[in-house]
Amino acid sequence: MYKFILIAGALLLLAIAGCSGKQTAKLTIAIGGAPNEVDYWEKLIADFEQESGIAVTVRRQVTDTDLRRQELFLALRSKQADPDVFLMDVIWIPQFVQSGWLQSLDEYMAKSDVNPDDFLTRVVKLADAYDGHIMALPVYVDGGLLYYRTDLLEKYGYDGPPDTWQHLQDCAVRIEQEERKSIPDFYGFVWQGAQYEGLVCNFLEFAGSNNGGILDSSGAVIVDSPENIAALTFMYDLIHSSEVSPPNSYTEMKEEEVRTFFQQGKALFERNWPYAWALHQGEGSPVAGKVGITPLPHFEGGHGVSTLGGWHVGISQYSDVKPEAWKLVEYIVSHNTQKQLALNLGWNPGRVDVYDDPEVLEKMPQLAALRKIFVHALPRPTVPYYSRMSSVLQRNLNAALAGSMTPEDALSDAQKEIESIVQEYRQK
Amino acid sequence: MPSYSHSDIKGALGFTLPLIILLTVFILIPIIGTIITSTFKDISFLQKRFVLFDNYARMIGDGRFWQSFRFTLLFIAVSVPLEIILGLAFALLLNRTIPLRGLLRATVLIPWAIPAAISAKMWQLVYNFHFGLANYILHALGFSAEPINWLGSSASAFIALVIADAWKTSPFAAIILLAGLQTIPSELHMQAQVDRAGVVRRFFAITLPLLKPALLVTLLFRTIDALRIFDVIYVLTQGGPGGSTTSLSLYGYHLLLSGDFGYSSAVSVALFAIAFVLSIMYARMARFSEAI
Numbered sequence: 001m002y003k004f005i006l007i008a009g010a011l012l013l014l015a016i017a018g019c020s021g022k023q024t025a026k027l028t029i030a031i032g033g034a035p036n037e038v039d040y041w042e043k044l045i046a047d048f049e050q051e052s053g054i055a056v057t058v059r060r061q062v063t064d065t066d067l068r069r070q071e072l073f074l075a076l077r078s079k080q081a082d083p084d085v086f087l088m089d090v091i092w093i094p095q096f097v098q099s100g101w102l103q104s105l106d107e108y109m110a111k112s113d114v115n116p117d118d119f120l121t122r123v124v125k126l127a128d129a130y131d132g133h134i135m136a137l138p139v140y141v142d143g144g145l146l147y148y149r150t151d152l153l154e155k156y157g158y159d160g161p162p163d164t165w166q167h168l169q170d171c172a173v174r175i176e177q178e179e180r181k182s183i184p185d186f187y188g189f190v191w192q193g194a195q196y197e198g199l200v201c202n203f204l205e206f207a208g209s210n211n212g213g214i215l216d217s218s219g220a221v222i223v224d225s226p227e228n229i230a231a232l233t234f235m236y237d238l239i240h241s242s243e244v245s246p247p248n249s250y251t252e253m254k255e256e257e258v259r260t261f262f263q264q265g266k267a268l269f270e271r272n273w274p275y276a277w278a279l280h281q282g283e284g285s286p287v288a289g290k291v292g293i294t295p296l297p298h299f300e301g302g303h304g305v306s307t308l309g310g311w312h313v314g315i316s317q318y319s320d321v322k323p324e325a326w327k328l329v330e331y332i333v334s335h336n337t338q339k340q341l342a343l344n345l346g347w348n349p350g351r352v353d354v355y356d357d358p359e360v361l362e363k364m365p366q367l368a369a370l371r372k373i374f375v376h377a378l379p380r381p382t383v384p385y386y387s388r389m390s391s392v393l394q395r396n397l398n399a400a401l402a403g404s405m406t407p408e409d410a411l412s413d414a415q416k417e418i419e420s421i422v423q424e425y426r427q428k
Numbered sequence: 429m430p431s432y433s434h435s436d437i438k439g440a441l442g443f444t445l446p447l448i449i450l451l452t453v454f455i456l457i458p459i460i461g462t463i464i465t466s467t468f469k470d471i472s473f474l475q476k477r478f479v480l481f482d483n484y485a486r487m488i489g490d491g492r493f494w495q496s497f498r499f500t501l502l503f504i505a506v507s508v509p510l511e512i513i514l515g516l517a518f519a520l521l522l523n524r525t526i527p528l529r530g531l532l533r534a535t536v537l538i539p540w541a542i543p544a545a546i547s548a549k550m551w552q553l554v555y556n557f558h559f560g561l562a563n564y565i566l567h568a569l570g571f572s573a574e575p576i577n578w579l580g581s582s583a584s585a586f587i588a589l590v591i592a593d594a595w596k597t598s599p600f601a602a603i604i605l606l607a608g609l610q611t612i613p614s615e616l617h618m619q620a621q622v623d624r625a626g627v628v629r630r631f632f633a634i635t636l637p638l639l640k641p642a643l644l645v646t647l648l649f650r651t652i653d654a655l656r657i658f659d660v661i662y663v664l665t666q667g668g669p670g671g672s673t674t675s676l677s678l679y680g681y682h683l684l685l686s687g688d689f690g691y692s693s694a695v696s697v698a699l700f701a702i703a704f705v706l707s708i709m710y711a712r713m714a715r716f717s718e719a720i
Contacts, residue, residue: 066685077472077689095687098473185558195668248557250669251579261558384473387686399670402580410670425474 027054027324030083032061032068037345044340048331054324059083076101076316084319085328087139087311090127091197091380091387096314097135098384103315104133108326114333119350120371126379128312135314137333138350140341142309143377144205144296145370147262147270147280151290152179161269161294163304165209165234168269168297172244175268183266188244190258191271193235195398198254200380200390201307202271203397206231208305208378209298214389214418215381221422223393224408224415231299232400232407239401250401263287271296273309277366278346293366295373308377310350342367348374385425392417459700462693470690483694493695495671496679499586503675504654507590507597511650512643514594515601520635522602523609533606540599548663551592555579555664582672585665589673592660597653601646608642609635641714648710652703 031041038060045056059082061068072086076099088096096102109115116124119138128136146168148161156175162168172188179186192198207213212227222228238245246253246261253261255272259279262270265286270276280291298304313332315325331337335357338349342360348370354360355371380386392414400410432440469479487493522533539547554561555578563575579585612635620630658677661667667674667682674682676699683692 069685073472073685073687095473099687101472195666195671246557247575247577247580251577251585251665252552252557385471385686387682388688391682391686395667395671395674398668399672402669404582404670404672425471 026057026082027321027328028057028059028082028084029328030059030061030068030072030086032063032087034063040341040344044332044337045328048328052327052331054327056328057082065089076318079318081316081318081320084316084321084325085313085332086316087313088136090142090308090310090312091390093127093136093312093314094130094382094386095384097130101317102135103317103319103322103325104135105137105315105326105329106133108323108329109134112326112330114330118352119333120352120374122375122377123308123310123350126308126377126382127310136312137314137329138310139313139332139338140311140347141350141374141377142273142275142348143306143370143374144201144271144273144309145306145373146294146296147272147276148292148294149268149287149290150292152268161292162297165206165297165299169234169238169242169244172268173242176244179268185246185266187246187261187267188242189238189269189271190245190253190261190267191238191249192253192255192258193239193245193249193398193401194252194254194257195250195394196254197390197394199250199397199401200393201309203232203235203393204307204378204380205271205296205305206235208307209296209302211302213378214393215383219383219422221415221418223418224411228411229407232397232411234299235397236401236403236407240403250398274348274366274370275346293369295376303376305376305378306373308374308379310348312350383422383425385421388421388425389418392421462696462700465689466691466693466697468690470688470693472687472689479690483691484698486691487694487698492671492674492679493676496674496676499672499674500655500657500676502586503590503593503657504651506586507593507654508647508650510590510594511598511601512605512646514598515646516605518598518602519605519609522606536599536602538599539596540603542596544596544659545663547596548592548660551588551595551660552664555588579665580669582669585669585673589660589664592664593654593657596660597650601650604646604649605639605642608639611642612638644710644714648707651706651710655699655703655706 029045031038033041038058042058045058048054049056061071069089069092072083072088072092075083076096093102114137116129116134120141123138123141124134128134128138146161152175153161153171156171156178158171162171168189176186176188192202204214207228210227210231212222212225212231214221214223216222239247239249255276258270259272259276261267262272262276263280263285274293277291277293279285281288295304296306313329315322315329319325333351335351335353338347338351338354339357339360341347342349342354343363346364348367349355349360355367361367381389383389396405396410396414396417399405400407405413466483467478467480468476469482470476518536522529522536526532542550553559557563557575557577560575560578562578566576576584578588616634616638617630620634625633656677657675658681661673661675661678662681665673667678676695680692680695680699683695
């Protein structure tokens with residue numbers, strides 16, 4: 001009996017040791033997202049294995065973005081050799097780069113046909129280049145845009161979508177009033193205002209189109225600028241004054257809530273990411289065929305901007321099979337793979353030549369419009385401590401939208417808090 | 429002090445060793461690891477350096493930390509008594525011989541058996557502004573013309589979270605208290621009835637004092653669970669509106685995601701210390717009540 005317990009104990013210890021034990025030198029890629037997306041990636045990777053003769057393990061990640069980051073975070077922090085290749089949300093890249101977790105792609109690109117100019121130049125410049133080194137490459141490009149109901153604008157005699165926020169609000173007030181006679185919970189404009197990352201993206205677009213922002217070109221914090229206050233006040237007014245945005249804009253409205261609301265035919269305008277397009281136009285959607293897309297409006301004296309989102313591929317600094325890892329990256333960013341991702345998953349390619357591919361354009365005619373929108377893409381601050389900044393902004397912006405703080409107070413508090421964060425992290 | 433033979437000790441060690449190993453590997457080592465990390469300025473993109481208590485000093489001056497601390501305490505103070513009262517009511521009911529008692533006992537447990545994140549998703553559908561059950565019922569009863577934005581103010585969001593949490597965890601209190609009730613000999617009640625003691629008198633003179641150990645256990649478990657509250661908030665409010673419902677665990681989680689391992693570990697250690705102190709307090713209370 002005693003011996004049995006000892007053996008069991010020893011086995012348990014072995015099992016525990018095994019968890020952190022040596023990994024074999026094999027190419028591993030971490031891919032997350034909706035289950036159908038990961039399924040499709042597995043198929044793509046299988047094709048790569050066939051083509052290259054390199055065996056690849058696909059590590060399936062969950063859908064939730066934060067959990068995906070957490071998983072990579074722990075692997076990289078403990079310098080694990082796997083995963084070798086992974087997809088990153090555009091906002092993780094500065095943190096990953098500054099932590100020394102990413103392998104620069106320069107030398108591999110120099111020896112291959114892959115060129116930075118093959119991709120959306122602005123995206124590579126804003127998101128992937130650090131001190132002249134390319135650290136990642138875009139696989140899926142995202143940006144905020146305005147969806148509108150073509151049938152309703154026509155019905156009320158508008159020539160096209162509004163170009164300024166003021167026009168949007170006026171138009172929304174009028175049509176909302178009329179449409180409520182038949183749909184009591186109809187709203188003019190839905191967007192993402194809940195306390196989460198999406199709120200910061202929305203705010204950046206309002207603020208950016210009023211010449212505001214979070215950091216200026218020298219890196220100084222400009223959160224409490226008059227431009228930002230005006231933008232945030234406008235956001236507040238949309239909910240509480242003109243009431244064209246529903247009261248739950250700041251509690252429940254995230255991408256999917258906004259998308260389903262618009263798709264039920266209960267809203268005139270919608271701010272969302274490109275993914276909503278295929279769903280709005282899909283079979284069974286009550287608004288199919290009645291939806292248009294256009295760049296987001298701007299304030300007087302500003303121009304419309306679109307928060308840059310999307311997924312980029314990179315190689316781990318700790319990878320033990322870097323040449324093979326590059327082969328895989330090369331495959332992922334190739335014209336053919338990006339085209340397949342566009343055709344099968346509706347991913348907006350990072351590669352610029354896919355936007356001209358007739359086969360892709362036939363299936364995704366909106367790409368022509370999206371390409372123009374991506375030209376005005378605005379990145380979130382590319383500092384490694386962005387997520388601290390973002391959580392301060394999320395709380396304060398949300399408090400202002402809830403009306404528990406004035407926009408001035410909310411932004412001046414955020415200014416102070418972000419300044420102290422910058423202070424804290426700048427000291428080495 | 430009874431004396432044990434050598435073989436007794438050896439046998440006892442054999443039986444407890446697996447547990448000791450498990451506790452060491454999965455609890456003790458991680459706790460020590462977290463305490464060590466909390467003494468470093470450990471941010472993924474900066475040089476790691478030893479700072480001893482700097483993270484704790486920072487915590488004392490951190491308004492966000494105290495805001496989440498106050499929220500967490502208030503959450504415990506409101507949700508735990510509510511859950512114990514509800515749990516006790518269910519336990520008393522289920523302790524009686526009523527028809528379908530077995531089925532009822534199983535039914536009461538259902539909310540507790542549902543994973544917290546899923547029950548929170550369910551409550552999301554109850555509180556939803558546009559199509560939520562709560563607004564639907566209000567509307568159907570003809571109460572409010574305008575739907576209510578349940579998660580829209582700090583106060584109503586707080587109440588919404590407490591209700592969702594109480595629904596989920598009261599059954600747990602009910603089961604432990606039911607077990608406690610069943611250890612009370614029915615003769616005591618019968619004798620009291622002979623002495624013409626009423627229901628209320630019997631509850632306060634017999635049931636409640638004898639239920640004290642079970643009550644303390646429930647209190648301990650519920651307090652420590654409420655201290656760690658995370659899932660319901662993560663799903664329902666993400667800490668909003670305006671950060672007013674950020675619990676300590678949620679705050680620590682946000683810090684971790686921002687890459688600040690040292691400070692987020694310090695927040696975890698603080699959470700652990702609070703739980704530790706509370707456990708000792710309750711353990712003292714339990715011993716005290718045994719003494720009387």
